[in-house]
Amino acid sequence: MIIKQNRGRQWLDWQRRMVTVAQVIGAGACVWLLVALFFGEMGLPRYLAMRGHAAQLDREILALRQENGGLRGEITRLQHDPAKIEQLARERLGYVRKGETVYQLSPESAKERLLPEGR
Structure with missing residues (x-):
């Protein structure tokens, strides 16, 4: 009977270790995905x-x-x-149409703009 209880306990310990390993792997994968999400190409x-x-x-x-x-x-x-x-x-x-008179205004020359009006 003691042997069967030992095997059952060993089996539970092994299952707990596997669950812990799976949790660590899952957490690592989540961290890797988050890093890739924010810093990836x-x-x-x-x-x-x-x-x-x-x-x-x-x-x-x-x-x-x-x-x-x-x-x-x-x-x-x-x-x-x-x-x-x-x-x-x-x-x-x-x-222009026939009979229209066209007036063209030319811009002042530079000299005329610089000279005062009285000269």
């Missing part, structure tokens, strides 16, 4: 930086889409609106 800081960069790119895409829409509207106006075409011809190409 693809860790949490990198993830947060990439997330911020993605949000910035989304904002840029939205701004470009809005600008694109405005440019498409301007293209449509240039193709179909005679008033817009005339405005651009006058501003950029200097076109």
